[in-house]
Each structure stands twice: as C-alpha cells, then as structure tokens.
Amino acid sequence: MNGYNGRIAKINLSLNTIEDYPISEKDLTRYLGGKTLAAKIILDAYKGKVETFSEENMIVITTSVLTGSTAPCSSRFNISTISPLTGLLISSNCGGSFGLHLKRAGYDGVIIIGRSKQKVYIDITETAIEIKNADHLWGLLTAEAQEKMGESKRGKLVIGPAGENKVRYAAVISEERAAGRGGVGAVFGDKNLKGIIAGGNVKMAMHDADGFKTHNKKWIGLLTSHILTGRQLPKLGTAGLVSMMNYQNLLATKNYSSGSYVDFEKINGETLRDEHLIKNKGCVTCPIQCGRVVTAYGKTVKGPELETIGLLGSNLLNNDLQNIININHLCDEYGLDTITFGSTVGLAMELNEKKLWDSGLHFGEHGSLEALVKQVAMREGIGRELAEGTKRLSEKYGGVDFAMHSKGLELAAYEPRAAQGMGLGYATSNRGACHLNGGYLVVMEGLGLSVSGKTTRGKAAFTIFFQDLMEAVSAGGTCLFTTYALLPEFLIKNPNHAITRITYKIIPYLGGFVGLFHNNTWLINFNLKSILPHPYAIKMITGSKINIGRFIASGERGYNMERMINLRQGMTGSDDTLPKRLTQELQRADDPDSKVKLDKMLKKYYRIRGWSPAGIPTPKRLKKLGIEALDI
Amino acid sequence: MIAVKFFGLMSVDNNIRKIEVKEGNIKEVLAEVMSLYPGITEKQLKQSIMIINNKRVNGRKRLSVELQAGDELVFLNPPSGG
Numbered sequence: 001m002n003g004y005n006g007r008i009a010k011i012n013l014s015l016n017t018i019e020d021y022p023i024s025e026k027d028l029t030r031y032l033g034g035k036t037l038a039a040k041i042i043l044d045a046y047k048g049k050v051e052t053f054s055e056e057n058m059i060v061i062t063t064s065v066l067t068g069s070t071a072p073c074s075s076r077f078n079i080s081t082i083s084p085l086t087g088l089l090i091s092s093n094c095g096g097s098f099g100l101h102l103k104r105a106g107y108d109g110v111i112i113i114g115r116s117k118q119k120v121y122i123d124i125t126e127t128a129i130e131i132k133n134a135d136h137l138w139g140l141l142t143a144e145a146q147e148k149m150g151e152s153k154r155g156k157l158v159i160g161p162a163g164e165n166k167v168r169y170a171a172v173i174s175e176e177r178a179a180g181r182g183g184v185g186a187v188f189g190d191k192n193l194k195g196i197i198a199g200g201n202v203k204m205a206m207h208d209a210d211g212f213k214t215h216n217k218k219w220i221g222l223l224t225s226h227i228l229t230g231r232q233l234p235k236l237g238t239a240g241l242v243s244m245m246n247y248q249n250l251l252a253t254k255n256y257s258s259g260s261y262v263d264f265e266k267i268n269g270e271t272l273r274d275e276h277l278i279k280n281k282g283c284v285t286c287p288i289q290c291g292r293v294v295t296a297y298g299k300t301v302k303g304p305e306l307e308t309i310g311l312l313g314s315n316l317l318n319n320d321l322q323n324i325i326n327i328n329h330l331c332d333e334y335g336l337d338t339i340t341f342g343s344t345v346g347l348a349m350e351l352n353e354k355k356l357w358d359s360g361l362h363f364g365e366h367g368s369l370e371a372l373v374k375q376v377a378m379r380e381g382i383g384r385e386l387a388e389g390t391k392r393l394s395e396k397y398g399g400v401d402f403a404m405h406s407k408g409l410e411l412a413a414y415e416p417r418a419a420q421g422m423g424l425g426y427a428t429s430n431r432g433a434c435h436l437n438g439g440y441l442v443v444m445e446g447l448g449l450s451v452s453g454k455t456t457r458g459k460a461a462f463t464i465f466f467q468d469l470m471e472a473v474s475a476g477g478t479c480l481f482t483t484y485a486l487l488p489e490f491l492i493k494n495p496n497h498a499i500t501r502i503t504y505k506i507i508p509y510l511g512g513f514v515g516l517f518h519n520n521t522w523l524i525n526f527n528l529k530s531i532l533p534h535p536y537a538i539k540m541i542t543g544s545k546i547n548i549g550r551f552i553a554s555g556e557r558g559y560n561m562e563r564m565i566n567l568r569q570g571m572t573g574s575d576d577t578l579p580k581r582l583t584q585e586l587q588r589a590d591d592p593d594s595k596v597k598l599d600k601m602l603k604k605y606y607r608i609r610g611w612s613p614a615g616i617p618t619p620k621r622l623k624k625l626g627i628e629a630l631d632i
Numbered sequence: 633m634i635a636v637k638f639f640g641l642m643s644v645d646n647n648i649r650k651i652e653v654k655e656g657n658i659k660e661v662l663a664e665v666m667s668l669y670p671g672i673t674e675k676q677l678k679q680s681i682m683i684i685n686n687k688r689v690n691g692r693k694r695l696s697v698e699l700q701a702g703d704e705l706v707f708l709n710p711p712s713g714g
Binding site for chain 1: 678713714
C-alpha cells in the first residue's frame with residue numbers, strides 16, 4: 001500500500017518464532033505509525049496489567065508513513081514498551097537512520113516478546129529475519145557493538161552495559177542518537193537482546209510522487225528559510241536556548257531549586273559554538289542540522305543538547321562544559337539517558353546536602369561524575385542506588401518533595417514555575433514528565449514567543465492542542481522541529497513591536513477558541529501547506545483524505561489510547577502531579593506567582609479533554625474518537 | 633561603565649559576546665554599539681529582547697531608561713529547540 005510496507009514482524013524470543021503480525025490498511029491509515037500505531041498494538045495485546053520485566057512485556061519498534069519518503073527529518077523511529085521507571089507506557093523516539101533502514105528492509109515495525117535464553121541480536125533483511133548469537137557483542141560499549149554487528153550501510157540499534165544490567169533509565173543507541181527516555185534499553189537487556197540490524201532496498205510506493213516532490217521542496221524551503229530552523233538551530237543547536245532560559249527563570253538549576261544559574265555563560269550555546277564546535281550535523285533527510293560535533297577524550301563525538309547541558313550542567317552547578325561533553329559521550333557509550341542520570345545525581349547531591357543520604361556527591365563538584373557513569377551502568381558502588389532513578393531513590397532515602405519526576409519519569413531541563421503551561425504538560429504527559437509529550441508549551445511561554453508564563457489563562461486548551469499535535473507529528477514520523485513554521489516569524493523577529501506585544505496579551509484569551517477547534521476538528525478539515533505541511537505530505541503519499549483537522553484528531557486518538565494503557569497499568573488521575581517543590585515552594589520569594597498552579601489548570605484540562613473529574617476518558621469521548629470498542 | 637552582553641543570533645552573526653560602554657540612556661548605548669560594530673543596525677538592536685539587570689524592558693519608553701555604572705544590558709534573540 002502507498003506509504004507503508006503493510007508488514008509488521010512479531011518475534012518471540014522465548015519460542016524462537018517469527019511471524020507476521022496482522023495489520024490492516026485501515027489501521028495503518030488511522031494510526032499513521034510511530035508511537036500511535038505502537039499504542040494500538042499494545043492496547044490490543046494486553047488484557048490487564050503487564051509487569052515491565054516479564055516475558056509478556058512487548059517491545060514495539062515502529063516507523064511511520066513519512067519514514068523513507070525524503071520528507072524533512074523523517075528518518076526517525078519509535079520504541080514503545082512498559083517502562084522500568086514508570087511501570088506505564090513509554091514511547092521513546094530516536095533520530096539517526098535506523099527507521100529508514102527498517103522500512104527499506106520491508107517492515108513498518110517489529111514486535112518483540114518473550115525472553116531469550118542466550119544473548120542475541122536480530123538481523124532483518126528483505127528476505128529473512130534471523131535471531132543470532134550475541135555473545136561477542138555482550139558487554140561492549142555502544143559504538144563498538146554497532147561496529148562489530150555488521151555492515152556500516154545498514155541501520156543498527158544497540159544497548160550498552162547499562163541496558164544489559166537493567167539500569168532503569170538505560171537507553172537504546174543508534175549511531176550516536178538515543179532512544180533515551182524511560183528505560184527502553186533495560187527492557188532489551190531483560191530480554192537478553194543486544195540490538196537489531198536492518199536494511200534492504202524496498203522502495204516506497206506513493207499515490208502522487210510528483211505532487212509529494214513539489215510539496216516536499218516547499219516544505220524544506222520553509223524550514224531552511226525560517227529564522228529558528230534555518231538559522232538559530234543550525235548555528236547554535238538546541239543549546240542556543242540556555243541563555244534565554246536563564247533570563248526567563250526557566251533553566252533547571254541545583255535540582256530545580258532555582259530557574260537561573262550564575263555561571264550559565266560558561267555552558268551556553270554560544271560558548272559551545274565558540275570553544276568546542278567542530279561542525280554541525282543532522283540526521284538523514286534533515287535540512288536543519290541542529291546536531292553538534294565536538295571532541296571528547298580525543299575523539300570526534302556528538303555534542304550535548306540543551307537537556308543534557310541543563311541536567312548535567314546548571315542542575316548540578318557544573319560550569320565545566322568539557323566535563324558535560326565528556327559525560328554526554330560516556331552516557332551514549334554506556335547507554336544511559338542523560339536527563340534521568342543528571343536528575344538522579346542532582347537528587348543524590350541534595351540528599352547529601354540535607355544529610356539524608358551520604359552519597360558523597362556535592363553540588364558544584366564534578367570531578368567524580370565521569371567515573372560515576374560507568375558505576376551506574378555497571379551497578380557498582382553508589383551506582384547501584386543511582387541506577388534506580390529519582391522516584392525509587394527518594395522512596396528509600398527521603399526527599400520525595402524534591403525528587404524531580406512525574407509518574408516516575410524525570411523532568412527535562414525546563415523549570416516550570418516560570419511556565420505554567422509547561423508545568424501542566426509535565427504533569428499530564430503519558431510518558432511522565434517529558435517536555436515533548438507534555439506539549440512543549442514553554443516554546444510560547446518565554447522562548448520563541450513571549451506569552452506570559454505566569455498566567456494559567458488558556459493554558460489548559462493550548463497544552464492539549466500541542467500535546468495532540470506533537471502526538472500526530474511524532475506518529476507521522478518527522479522530528480518535532482518540523483512544526484516550527486507554526487510560530488509566526490514576524491513575532492519572533494519583532495519581539496518589541498506593538499503588534500507583537502498586543503498579540504502576546506491576547507493569546508491566553510484564545511484558549512476558548514483553541515478548545516473549540518480541538519473538540520470540533522471538522523472546523524479545520526482543510527490543509528494549510530505553509531503552516532502545517534505534514535498532513536498534505538501524507539495525503540500525497542497515501543492518497544487518503546487527511547487534513548489538519550483529521551491529523552489533530554489522530555493525535556488526540558493516540559493520546560487517549562496511551563492514557564488507557566496507563567490506566568490499565570494502574571495509573572490514576574492522582575498521578576497527574578508534580579513534586580511539591582514546584583507546586584508549593586516559590587521559585588522566587590518576591591513573586592507569589594512563581595509556583596505551578598496545577599490544580600487550577602488540571603480541572604479545565606480534564607474537562608476540555610472530555611475526561612471525567614478523575615481523569616478517565618469518558619465513553620462519549622472514546623466513541624467520538626472511534627476507539628470505544630477497546631477495553632480499559 | 634556598563635556591561636552590554638549579546639546572545640543568540642546577534643552574538644553569532646556579529647561575533648560579539650560582551651563589550652563595555654559609557655553610562656547613558658539606552659538610546660545612547662545603542663549608538664555606541666553601532667559605532668563599534670557597524671554591521672549591527674538600529675532596527676536589529678531595537679527588535680531584540682532587552683534585559684536590564686535581569687529584568688526585561690518593553691515599550692517605547694525603554695530607550696530613555698538611564699543606565700548607571702555597574703548595570704548590565706542584555707540583547708537576546710528568541711530561540712527554540714526541544
């Protein structure tokens with residue numbers, strides 16, 4: 001079928017069996033791919049709660065309709081499973097080129113269940129899928145494991161020692177890119193699965209190849225000419241956010257006790273560029289090229305992104321950028337999520353400062369942190385404790401109020417007390433406190449745009465709209481940066497213009513309209529190619545009647561399916577929360593608004609979502625989304 | 633003297649991080665910056681986000697704000713990432 005291979009493999013590592021998983025054309029069109037398609041598969045598969053480290057827990061790796069199409073930033077893939085950190089659904093997204101290679105091998109996705117008795121890896125080609133012995137790969141760091149796995153022209157993903165040792169925030173690494181969040185690497189390790197190699201020459205069929213080509217050219221032009229994706233991100237990378245975050249009190253500092261860091265200029269994007277950058281780079285088909293290439297331990301390696309700089313830098317009062325670069329590289333090599341690693345170390349430092357646990361770690365002292373990466377990955381010394389993440393560490397030693405997670409997943413580097421919508425997003429995200437799954441409202445609360453981060457007005461509706469948009473974009477298969485054309489350049493280029501300032505005052509009052517459009521997507525059943533190019537690209541590829549309204553609706557459908565999986569896993573509405581540090585402690589003593597007013601926003605959020613006051617999707621809403629047949 | 637700092641694209645495009653200029657109002661500071669860096673236009677400066685001593689200043693009247701010795705003036709361009 002157009003845009004898809006129409007084939008998903010199901011591999012049972014306990015039984016050593018490989019079969020085709022039945023997937024209909026209707027389901028592929030309806031769920032697009034990526035995390036939403038994975039949620040559909042997982043929701044269908046389980047009838048009750050599934051334990052993370054069990055043969056039953058499945059790993060679902062999915063590509064998407066735009067994967068392999070040459071659409072901008074479309075080589076991504078998704079890994080979904082039940083998370084070792086949250087016990088809930090995690091969908092971890094990764095760049096690089098593996099998604100493209102998996103699709104060229106003739107598969108839209110791979111489902112892995114069971115647990116192998118031997119250490120294995122999976123080899124996928126157009127003609128066969130083989131489960132192969134991985135004794136020679138086990139114990140290797142991620143770069144060497146990929147090198148020894150096979151040909152360089154095929155796509156690979158592997159776990160490092162952290163995944164083998166079931167560190168709860170172990171990542172899966174592909175090239176130098178990470179499916180970092182939520183501990184998907186630990187589930188690989190539990191299944192004795194070191195990695196996957198895939199490749200082939202299957203070509204994607206398109207409904208209107210010429211129409212797609214013309215649209216794609218304009219889309220790429222849109223991104224390369226936009227001030228954010230064409231200039232700021234290539235020149236400064238995501239690290240270009242550090243300075244603005246600092247001045248807006250948005251930069252996680254000293255385990256989120258503050259939003260600004262006195263030494264931020266030593267670790268910002270400008271310093272990264274001036275003192276460390278060799279060149280910028282990007283994933284396959286990416287015209288943005290936000291990646292940084294730097295040096296660590298004498299090798300040319302991937303540079304740190306904003307989240308990593310925040311969590312390993314300001315959050316630990318670490319002003320040594322080379323040290324941050326080194327730790328980032330080590331986390332990639334050992335296969336660890338830099339965000340959760342940084343947050344867990346931050347908690348351990350505060351526990352030590354408050355004399356609750358003698359971790360030996362101190363804010364501002366980074367000398368031992370490089371060695372600590374290996375200790376965590378190998379579960380040695382205090383690494384054994386830190387390997388469990390903030391939630392479990394705080395349950396053991398105290399500090400629940402300042403263990404910076406929601407539902408067990410640690411916050412990203414955006415301190416939400418200066419961005420109410422981001423706070424709501426963290427609390428309601430299906431993944432746990434993920435900024436992207438949370439809707440990334442901070443982009444309009446003081447970063448790209450300057451809508452007040454203090455006000456709660458309109459934030460529930462905007463958060464929902466952006467959560468569902470992000471869901472759809474991710475399911476479609478492109479990087480979320482491809483949505484930045486949504487941010488009007490006039491506002492970004494003219495932040496002091498009277499029209500801009502008036503616009504920012506008005507935006508919170510538009511929440512009602514946003515909610516109206518969200519709940520009546522038929523009102524936006526048209527395409528605006530220069531604002532949101534994704535649905536039109538999908539239309540050209542598949543021939544389906546998708547448009548902006550249907551695209552957003554597919555995002556909402558995905559978000560609700562993920563919610564239902566989480567409810568089935570035992571989550572309740574009371575888990576839509578944040579640490580008390582954020583909801584009860586003022587970020588700045590002179591500003592009574594500098595805390596997250598979560599309760600106020602949450603009620604509106606549930607109401608607009610069509611969920612009950614307890615946070616459960618109502619039968620009416622599920623029916624509207626066409627998923628009423630699914631059982632919670 | 634007052635410290636004037638530049639971040640974001642303005643910093644990168646003009647290869648400028650921090651300079652020191654004489655005390656005066658912001659309009660006078662802008663003039664001095666432009667004389668030191670002819671590649672920077674008045675429009676670019678006026679349309680940057682301005683922060684004085686960690687507090688954002690908006691509106692037309694901001695250009696007449698007087699800066700004292702030891703003050704810090706920051707120019708930022710709105711960024712994004714993820």
